[in-house]
Amino acid sequence: EFLAMLAHELRNPLAPIRNALEVWKSGDAGEKTEKELQRIMGRQLQKVVRLVDDLLDVSRITRGVITLKKEQVDLVPIVKQAVESMRSLINASQHKLSLSLPKEEVLIQGDAIRLEQVITNLLVNAAKYTHPGGSIAVAVERDGDHGIIRITDNGIGISPELLPYIFDLFVQAERSLDRKQGGLGLGLTLVSRLVDLHGGTIEAKSEGLNKGSEFIIRLPAIAREAAARPAVRPVAPKKARGAKRSILIIEDNHDAALTLQMLMELQGHTVQVAFGGSSGIKAAQVFK
16 A cells, blocks of 8 residues: 555656657747746656655664764744745645744754754645635743744644544555645654654644644754753855856766766766766776
8 A cells, every 4th residue: 555655746747758758858938938847847847856855764773773963953933934935836736834933042952953843844734624715833942941943824724533643654644645734754753753852742733623733843942051052053054156067967866866966067067977886986097
């Protein structure tokens, strides 16, 4: 059943990617259409990447091989950045989003990237299960020794039968292949495990179907007097600048190697490709 669902979830985004590529290859699409095709392919590819990343993360956590890079971080900018990264999805679904943030820092010991992943997964979930025009609220507060994140929606809610198992692996309200919302039931499991690795807890609340949902994350906060240095704030990625490089790509996946070579050469770098380990070592001795 799981493999059938996985295949279905992968085929859904692959179909528009394949169609868009065929239209693009025809050469008759025109510049405006080609730009739209690129946007479609980018959107659908992101779905595949997110799905595979979630599968890998769940596997790593289950096997106990995931490592958090914990630092003193402030929950406020992390939540703010996660909301901004999901704003296009929320706007596309015509949801009303409200954000409530405290003026003071809410410091914890945590991995900023993984915490942002937790929040974005919950926002994806809220957007998925809230009807167009619905409301999603995100709030951060400090409550004694804990930093609190609340994500509330007025969507389809959670049935009393499902609520005790909502964080279990592969649990979904609907299991058929033609279910409207899709997904593999990985997101909430991943969220729960990552919160647990931070020494925190997550709670799901719902008064029942069509009565909305609330997810509450509690994380151990750092006492203000114990905050010895400024909290690490998440930094939006910037485009790399600087000197052109000589780059050696060693990769036995030919298509991956060649497309990476094209990408690096478009950025002005000098690139050489080797398709195996031994040939890569020989190339490294000559290509400096």
